Amino acid sequence: MMYIELSNEDKKSLEPILIPKSTRLKITKLIKGWVATEDQDLLTVRKARFINRANNVLNNKIFVLEPDEMGNYDIPTISWVDCEFEVMIRRPSTVQLVEILIDFFMDDLIGLEEINRIFLNDSIGIEIQYIEKIGSVNHYEGSISIHYLTVIEKPTGSDKLQEDKSIATLLNRMEKSFETKDYSAVLHASASCFEAQAKKIIDKETALNQTLGSLIEQYRSRSYLPEEFIEYILSIYRRRNSEPNAGHGSPLPSTVTEEDAIFIRRMTYALLEIENDLEWVNGNR
Known part of the structure; x- marks a missing residue:
């Protein structure tokens, strides 16, 4: 032997x-x-x-x-x-x-x-x-x-985001899409994360069946994020809706590059974490 x-x-x-x-x-x-x-x-x-x-x-x-x-x-x-x-x-x-x-x-x-x-x-x-x-x-x-293997490091603080099951599911979907180099799906998952987060922040039952586009003003008035971050989130949502194979099927190739996907992925974690921290701080004053 x-x-x-x-x-x-x-x-x-x-x-x-x-x-x-x-x-x-x-x-x-x-x-x-x-x-x-x-x-x-x-x-x-x-x-x-x-x-x-x-x-x-x-x-x-x-x-x-x-x-x-x-x-x-x-x-x-x-x-x-x-x-x-x-x-x-x-x-x-x-x-x-x-x-x-x-x-x-x-x-x-x-x-x-x-x-x-x-x-x-x-x-x-x-x-x-x-x-x-x-x-x-x-x-x-x-x-x-x-x-x-190529190590895909999860951003610091990502474990805390796993406590919200809907956000966790979308983040895991984004991770799998990034690993398989499906960058239009990374964009889609990121936009879905922000949409789910906005509905959680607005915290109204009437918001559950609406899109982020129709909720953006309510979200803007309720969120503690700076205006430029809200505009970034809105840009991701809009790009998802127009990007080939991100929001809708298309014979055209996706324009989301690996560099785009890296930035989108990191910004998704960062903004979700920042907003959660701001919510906690303002809720405990």
Whole structure:
């Protein structure tokens, strides 16, 4: 049995990549779900298997579980295993962590899809890819490579915007459109974000079925945003309505460039955050 190792090129490329504690915590929680059982002794055995696989990569001493005469594990052993389990993902360097995750996968302890989803959501910029060998019966006959992704950093404060479900849905739609380079859809999602925000600010049931164009004066009088920002929002709304394949289908190509999409995306987050902060400040005076 031969374990697949990272190439020297991958190791060198991974060295400057930071995998933060928050991401490592998510991976730990994911593994907790995989080992979960109501049988405390079985849980200890499962956790120890992960710990020793990680220790093998880190060149640390392998821990041997020793049950008592009844086949159970004492409290000090359980406590030690619990503590080691909590830090086994936090302790390694980036290269070591990726090697540990690959070994977990090789032993059928984890799946790579869930790990890669965490990396993607946290904008780590890497994806662990397994290439299966045709006719193989286990992972050892395949190959592993690291795919380096273009990191799309979410603007600071974007997590708070996720509290509003309708805005969150539209922002996520904008993110997916940006990732797939569908820039007219970025414009559409941005305009929809501003429209939803305006209706929230106006806070009247009669506004729910109206367009931003028909609500703009009510929004202008109710919002604490400076006038030039209101005009920018209105320009996005108008451009969505006239842009090919943003507001309406068209045989004409979109004129929204990548540079436009970058600016639109950033301004969407910024104006939503600014308006929320202004609402909070003025509501708590």
